[in-house]
Amino acid sequence: MVRRFLSGNEAVAWGAWESGVRVAAAYPGTPSTEILETLAPMPNVYAEWCPNEKVALDVAVGAAYAGSRAMAVMKHVGLNVAADSFFYASMTGMQAGLVIVNADDPFMHSSQNEQDNRRYCKFARVPCLEPSDSQEARDLVGVALELSEQFDTPVMLRLTTRLSHSSAVVELLGTRPPERVQAPAYHLDTTKYVMVPGNARRRHPVIEERIAKLAEYAETFRFNRMELKDTALGIVTNGVAYQYAREVFPEASILRLGMTYPVPQKLLREFAAKVERLVVIEELDPFLEEEIRLLGIPVEGKVSAAAGGRGKSIFPICGELDQQIVRESAIKAELLPASARVPVVRPEKGALPPRPPILCPGCPHRGVFYVTNKLKLVVNGDIGCYTLGFLPPLGAPHTCGCMGASIGVAHGVAKAGIVERNVAVLGDSTFFHTGMPALLNVAWNRGNTVTIILDNRTTAMTGHQENPGTGHTLQGAETVQVELEALARALGIQRVHTVDSYNLKQVEAALQDCLNANEPSVVIARRECALMPEARKSWMPLRVDEERCNGCGLCFRVGCPAVVKSDVLDAKTGKPKARLDALLCTGCEICAQVCARKAILTRAQLTEAEEA
Amino acid sequence: MTKMSFLLAGVGGQGTILASDVLAAVGLQMGYDVKKSEVHGMAQRGGSVTSNVRWDAKVYSPLIGPGEADVFLALEKLEALRHIEMLRPGGLVLVNDYVISPLSVSSGNDDYPDDERIRSVLSSVTPNSFFVAGVTLAESLGNARAVRGNVVLLGALSHFIADIPVETWLQAVRERVPTKFADLNERAFRLGRASMQERKSDWASHA
Numbered sequence: 001m002v003r004r005f006l007s008g009n010e011a012v013a014w015g016a017w018e019s020g021v022r023v024a025a026a027y028p029g030t031p032s033t034e035i036l037e038t039l040a041p042m043p044n045v046y047a048e049w050c051p052n053e054k055v056a057l058d059v060a061v062g063a064a065y066a067g068s069r070a071m072a073v074m075k076h077v078g079l080n081v082a083a084d085s086f087f088y089a090s091m092t093g094m095q096a097g098l099v100i101v102n103a104d105d106p107f108m109h110s111s112q113n114e115q116d117n118r119r120y121c122k123f124a125r126v127p128c129l130e131p132s133d134s135q136e137a138r139d140l141v142g143v144a145l146e147l148s149e150q151f152d153t154p155v156m157l158r159l160t161t162r163l164s165h166s167s168a169v170v171e172l173l174g175t176r177p178p179e180r181v182q183a184p185a186y187h188l189d190t191t192k193y194v195m196v197p198g199n200a201r202r203r204h205p206v207i208e209e210r211i212a213k214l215a216e217y218a219e220t221f222r223f224n225r226m227e228l229k230d231t232a233l234g235i236v237t238n239g240v241a242y243q244y245a246r247e248v249f250p251e252a253s254i255l256r257l258g259m260t261y262p263v264p265q266k267l268l269r270e271f272a273a274k275v276e277r278l279v280v281i282e283e284l285d286p287f288l289e290e291e292i293r294l295l296g297i298p299v300e301g302k303v304s305a306a307a308g309g310r311g312k313s314i315f316p317i318c319g320e321l322d323q324q325i326v327r328e329s330a331i332k333a334e335l336l337p338a339s340a341r342v343p344v345v346r347p348e349k350g351a352l353p354p355r356p357p358i359l360c361p362g363c364p365h366r367g368v369f370y371v372t373n374k375l376k377l378v379v380n381g382d383i384g385c386y387t388l389g390f391l392p393p394l395g396a397p398h399t400c401g402c403m404g405a406s407i408g409v410a411h412g413v414a415k416a417g418i419v420e421r422n423v424a425v426l427g428d429s430t431f432f433h434t435g436m437p438a439l440l441n442v443a444w445n446r447g448n449t450v451t452i453i454l455d456n457r458t459t460a461m462t463g464h465q466e467n468p469g470t471g472h473t474l475q476g477a478e479t480v481q482v483e484l485e486a487l488a489r490a491l492g493i494q495r496v497h498t499v500d501s502y503n504l505k506q507v508e509a510a511l512q513d514c515l516n517a518n519e520p521s522v523v524i525a526r527r528e529c530a531l532m533p534e535a536r537k538s539w540m541p542l543r544v545d546e547e548r549c550n551g552c553g554l555c556f557r558v559g560c561p562a563v564v565k566s567d568v569l570d571a572k573t574g575k576p577k578a579r580l581d582a583l584l585c586t587g588c589e590i591c592a593q594v595c596a597r598k599a600i601l602t603r604a605q606l607t608e609a610e611e612a
Numbered sequence: 613m614t615k616m617s618f619l620l621a622g623v624g625g626q627g628t629i630l631a632s633d634v635l636a637a638v639g640l641q642m643g644y645d646v647k648k649s650e651v652h653g654m655a656q657r658g659g660s661v662t663s664n665v666r667w668d669a670k671v672y673s674p675l676i677g678p679g680e681a682d683v684f685l686a687l688e689k690l691e692a693l694r695h696i697e698m699l700r701p702g703g704l705v706l707v708n709d710y711v712i713s714p715l716s717v718s719s720g721n722d723d724y725p726d727d728e729r730i731r732s733v734l735s736s737v738t739p740n741s742f743f744v745a746g747v748t749l750a751e752s753l754g755n756a757r758a759v760r761g762n763v764v765l766l767g768a769l770s771h772f773i774a775d776i777p778v779e780t781w782l783q784a785v786r787e788r789v790p791t792k793f794a795d796l797n798e799r800a801f802r803l804g805r806a807s808m809q810e811r812k813s814d815w816a817s818h819a
Contacts, residue, residue, distance in 0.1 A: 005636060005637070005640060005646070005648075031651075109651050110651075133647075161651065162649065162674065162675070165649060165650055165651055166647055166648060166649035166650075166674035166675075167636065167647065167648040167649075167674075168645075168646070168647045168648075168671075168674070169640070169645070169646065240674070243672040243673045243674065244672075244673050244675075246672045247672040247673045322673065322675045322677055323673045323675065323677050323680075324677030324678055324680075327677070342677060342678070342679045342680060343679055343700075343701055344678045344679035344697055344701075345679070345697065345699075345701045345736065345737045346678075346697045347696065347697070347733045347736040347737055348733075349693055349694075349696075349733050350725075350729075352690065352693060352694055352725070353690065353714045353716045353717050353722035353723070353724065354714065354716065355623065355658070355659055355660045355690070355691075355694075355714040356659055357624065357658060357659030358658045358659070358715055360658065391715075393719065553720075556718075556719045556720070559715065559719075561658055561713075561715055561718065563718070564713060564718035565718060565719070565720050576720065
């Protein structure tokens, strides 16, 4: 037995390794990314990043069909991409265990929408397991795989951001089942694995029966745990919400469900009968609450207008819970006396300058947006670091929905007859993810959308993961480096430019050429992310020539944190001159190119001055 | 000391996570149950970041609610102001005397709050607020990129938690910094600890 201090994500990786997962596949996405990053260096396991979550799930399904325990990992919106595969995997079942690790993001710390993916489990008849801490995150991976094999079903392990990214002590075995000497038997069974209508019609009743058996199993499932204390109040809860419930109500009776779909009906009835008032504390949708209500048991929690509910909620349906929200909500609903309130001093602070996440100093995306602004283009954006350009002073992109949406949206705007030119902007990894079919669509349907691929040679937002353009796999093997230029041409685009993102003239000339042509086109703006180890080596802070700077403020419009107002005012204009923060500036020279008075000294000028 | 909740706040890239890792390790070493919580992803890239560490006989929630932090380590002054209501009235707040201007300030659209305003707001929550010259002390060691204010701040904190041996702190720090910078970080820690030597506080007696 080994004791380690692990995040929920790290614990899942350990659980997968210790329970003999042989193949794991994922697309990086906060808050799930560290799971495969932790697993990948472990011995005797195969792990890969895929271009998107749908591919990752298919890979895991294939491995499980072929008799190896498998795991697919994704964030909540990744399951939207993989939903098609999720449903057929439920229909077919598999040969060896398949666990789908899904990380929901209440409060949207790093996401475009909140969604409760327990809904997907009910939708596709897939059981859902939910840990309440890192230890259970580790334990439930093995349990999920056993259930998967026992009931011939994929199993979802549902995490949330708070669970993924909080750490606690975990007891590990530190060992893995012995490797098989022979490859597992590969049983082909077309009646089970070919989902043509005839076969599918025979499979549907099977999965309905399966979920009924799982509901029976849930009655004695050891992670469905009743903690009987004071029976005046009974709380049904799940996941990390259990921790808040226990903290706020140390004396209440709690039924903690480790399997939230299907629910244990008898156990719920038994618990409800023992307590005077029954409430549910769960994040996001009133999922358990609805299941309980369907049993005809009176219960309180939150009211969902979407589910036809009326009246007032005790707990919020939006955002993340914490002990303070649970406590305040409970006081309001008279579940707790006002004396339970924690004393807080909230001093008057006045308005504070906000500090949102921004494009880093030296970010290659910055200059591209500077040019699209100069050309007054409407920018349809996508999911990645570049989304952060939307705040002033850059103020672009102007739309951002989900992975791969940029190109289709820009094409639709043009087809609606809008004359202002729209461009699509997305990163290299996002282009590989879901941008490719959309670009194919523009070419095929005679669009004239200009697509800018911001090729920073990595998947930056989630922390620099490999992608098909980097020439490396997750486990560090060298591999084919897919060329974006050739790919764009293969997808039917004839006008393809490649420019250096740091060279504003080049970017502008290429864009102007594309805008002048009434045909679909692609501009690949290439420059390595400034935070990559290789790029860091060439950082070189620039300097402002105070004599030449007249405080015109043009350089502030590039929105770089390294460009700051100095204390020196220009004698003529009375405006503060610019200064470059030497600890932040990387020397990308975007601001130097923007400066009309050539007051920002370039790398070459600084080197020359030094040598002189 | 039966339990302790630490809130850390700073700007992405300042080493908030390293500092909370050290606090977690020290708590475990002292025999507590420990939970730590932080948010990754969008929170980086120069945005506000917070991290929570809790020590107790048994920790349930990994989070700290308003008024629940016994100790608040602010790695940047504006962030101290932003999150001060998380501190238990009378708790301990250590502020790295360091400014990172948000974009709206450096571009001249917002004003950065002055020290007087910061001190007066902090003192309305607790008499136990101290500024630590984290970056100045780190820079005095000659390598501003290798040693940062975070370790100096931990050193300062160690002065106020007298019942934990300094070796326990130092071991946790050394294990979490690159080997070649371990000595430098130890010196930074000791500078931070020494800088608070004259400071007295009764904050812990209320914990």
